[in-house]
Amino acid sequence: MHRFIIGKGLLIQKDGDLFEYVSRCDSTLYFRSPIHDQVLDITEANFWEAVATGSITVKKAVATDKELRFDGGPAKDASLSLVHFSKKVQRSVLRKLAYIFGLRELGISRGKLTQIADAAKRIAGTIGDAKVPGTSTISAWMKTFEDAGDEPVSLAPESVARSRHATDGVHEALVQEAITEGYCKLHRPTIKTAYGRYRKSLEVHNSNELTRGAPARRPISKRTFERRIKDRPAYDVHEARYGAESARAKFKHIKSVANASMIFDCAEIDHTILNLMVIDDRLLVPLGRPWITVVRDVRSGVVLGFYITFNAPSLRSLFGAIKNSLQPHPDVRGCFPGIRNPWSTWGSCASYRVDRGGDLLSESARIAMVELGARYVYAPARHPWAKGSIERFFGTLELTLLDDLPGRTFRNFWERGEYDPRQTAVVRFSTLIYLMHKWIADYVHVQPHSRKLRSPLDIWNAEIDSVDRVGIADTHKLDAVFGHHKTAPLTRRGIAFESLQYASAETETLFNTHGKGLKVDYIVPPEDIGHVHLIHPEKKAYVRIPCTRLDYANGLSLFQHKLLKKYARMRSAERYAIADFIEVHHELREAVSKDIQHLDRMGIRDLTTLARMADINSASVYEGKAATILSCTNVPLLSSGDSLQDAPNHTGASPDAQDSEDAHSVPSYSWSRE
Incomplete structure (x- = not known):
């Protein structure tokens, strides 16, 4: 740190020219250029302001009558300060300064060695220094300090700044x-x-x-x-x-992203796989690790909605989570008294921030956001901190909910070691939905934020009355909005999609009016391909068009249909018809029914595939459907009180479920919307 006083020897630089201090008159300072003999006059107030702004630079040099010395004393790194050195060096410098300032207070200069010797003993006693330095040593310290312009760093040992292993x-x-x-x-x-x-x-x-x-x-x-x-x-x-x-x-320095100023300004969406092995609701066998998609409000931190499924992230999981966030959540406290707080946070946001996953980059996703009147904001690629809120949420989920649950697993084999989560898995899929609901309502929403010092629910309640919550009046159109957008020519048979035909009186009228060659836009709901939503070119409205083979397609998901189509193609290289799909569907149900008799021989991948075939997801649990792979077999579904004679002895009861006398009894964990 360079300190100076206005006096003889002061050298400054202004506009590239050097000036040395000459004199002062009242509050005006006079400087002279030793090169051009130019005089600079400036008031003291303006001088200090110019030094502060940097328009005048005080040089670390000394101006004498004979020369300008730019060395300023011994060769020390002036850019360093005392804080850059170790504690040992700092204590050494402070000890030397104690002697120097003590002698200055007594008016003893460095040449008065006898007086230095007497005063040094008294100073040593004052500061508690057991070893009094020699008079010549103290005198040398004083000279070094004065020559460096009273820079404390000049008293640091030379060995600190000198390299021990200098090389050419x-x-x-x-x-x-x-x-x-x-x-x-x-x-x-x-x-x-x-x-x-x-x-x-x-x-x-x-x-x-x-x-x-x-x-x-x-x-x-x-x-x-x-x-x-x-x-x-x-x-x-x-x-x-x-x-x-x-x-x-x-x-990379983590720059803060634009935060939302109010609730509903922005929400973040992301997927992750849960490190938890869940089991079938009826058969009580491990099904694997499910995926979760979460919609979270950036401003408050509340969860607006989620969707859990065994399918990898896709448009369906994205739309499922958003659909769950657009409608009021069911009040399940009557079914589950253990849940203390209602989940009252829902609504449409002005913008949704997502990463650059394949499903999130699709045109269908962007069109759906436009239909909702929201903006689709993409975070920069490989910048997880651009969605810090949702990434932090997944970390909290891992540490506070999944960490201590039976069946908790790890991301890879090396972390898992000899631990086998299949042997300890007891959490059923519907129980997982219950636990997520309880964790969100009773933990996430009520825990105070470490920086905001308020809980997400407090922020939400404080602002919900001052903003307009956007609701969806025609919720039945959500299926049309959140689907796969397609374009196809209209034929005399209607609309063709994935070897299926969709036709009605509307398509017949359109074909008779426009004839062959008319291309129409339509939307396929991924959870039920029994119908599509035609965007009527004249009415500019959605028209529900049923499949011509509802005996096959009704209630069938797009994933299930593509799987059946794949098996039909494997069985016959020739052209196949709907009858082939129905036959393959029946054969698969028969094969799965037989395999269920030998569940102990099935691997976890096979069971996960069956869970995908059965279309087990959180939305079906909310609708009261059984989360079991029995739904894709010919085995009749058991009621919640029936028992399975051959089922493994596992339980997945929630904390609030009543104990059953029968160890194989499976209490119900699903609830329905009212």
Whole structure:
């Protein structure tokens, strides 16, 4: 830190020219250029303001009658301050300053050695210094301090700033070459390997030097070599060893994204797989790990909706979560007294922030957002902090809900070790929906935020009356909005989609009016392909068009249909008809029914596939449907009180479920909308 006073020897720079202080008159200061003999006059108030703004720079130099000395004292790094040094060095400097300032208070200069000796003993007693320094040592400290312009850093030991292992240019080039070629590589060699490369290159260089009569260079130690690596910019080293993307993610400064000013301004949507093995509601066998899609309000942090399924992230899971967030959530406290708070947070937001997943980038997703009157905001690729709210939510979910549940698993084999979550899994799928509902209502929404110092529900309740909640009047149109948007020519048979035909009186009228060649837009609901929603080109409205084979397509999901179509194609390379699909559907149900008799032989992947075939998801649980793979078999569904003689002895009861006398009894955990 450079300190100065306005007086003789002061040298300043203004507009590129040097000026030395000459004199002052009242409040006006006069400076003279030693080069151009130009005089600069400035008031003291303006001088201090110019120094503060940087238009005048005070030079670390001394102007004398004979010369301008820019050394300013001993060679010390003036950019350093005392805080840059270790505690030991700081204590040493403070000890020296105690003697210097003590002598100054007594009016003793550095040349009065006898007086310094007497005063030093008294100062040592005052500061508790057991070892009194010599008079010449104190005098040298005072000279160094004065020559440096009273800079405390000048009293630091010279060895602190001096390199212990200085190398010449040729030797340093060998060191840096070994670091670049032997350490900063994507295959990430060790420091030991890089240091060995340096020693070999130095041996070769020394042998060449000895032949020319030059002295050999002494190698630096491995510890010094490591310090040379640390001297390089950490970003550059990490980029060379791990790649540019990894370096950007690790060292990029996390800039705050635009936060919402009110609730409903912005919501974040994302998917993740739950590290929890869940079991079938009826058969009580592990089905695998489900995926969850969450919609979360950025301003308050409340959860607006979620969707859980065994299918990988897709448009259906995206639309399922948004659909769940647009309507009031069922009050299940009557069915489950253990849930204390209602889940009252729902509504449409002005914008939705998502990442760049394939399903989220689709045209159907963007069209659905336009239909809702919302903006679709994409976060930058590989910038998880751009959606920090939802990413943090998933971390909280992992630590506070899943961490202690039986059947909790890990992301990979190495973390899992010998632990087998299938042996401890007891949480049924419908129980998981109950637990999520309770966790959101009774934990997430009422826990105070560490920075906002208020709970998400408090923020929501404080602002809900001052904003307009956007509701959906015609909720039956949500199925039309949240579907796969398609375009196809209208034929005399209607609309063709995935080997199915859709026709009604509306399509017949359109065909008779416009004839062949008319292309129409329609939307396919992924959860039920028994009908499509035609966007009528004349009425500009959605028209429900049923499938011509409702005996096959009614209630069938798009995933189930594509799976049946795949098996039909595998069975016959020839052209197939609806009858083939129905036959394959019947055969698969028969095959699955037989496999259920030997559940112990089925792997977790097979059971997960069956869960996908059965279309087990959170929306069906809310509708009161059984979350079981029995729905895709010919085995009749058992009621909640029936028992399975061959079922494994697992239980998945919620905390509020009544205990049953029968160990195999399966109480119901589903609830219906009223």
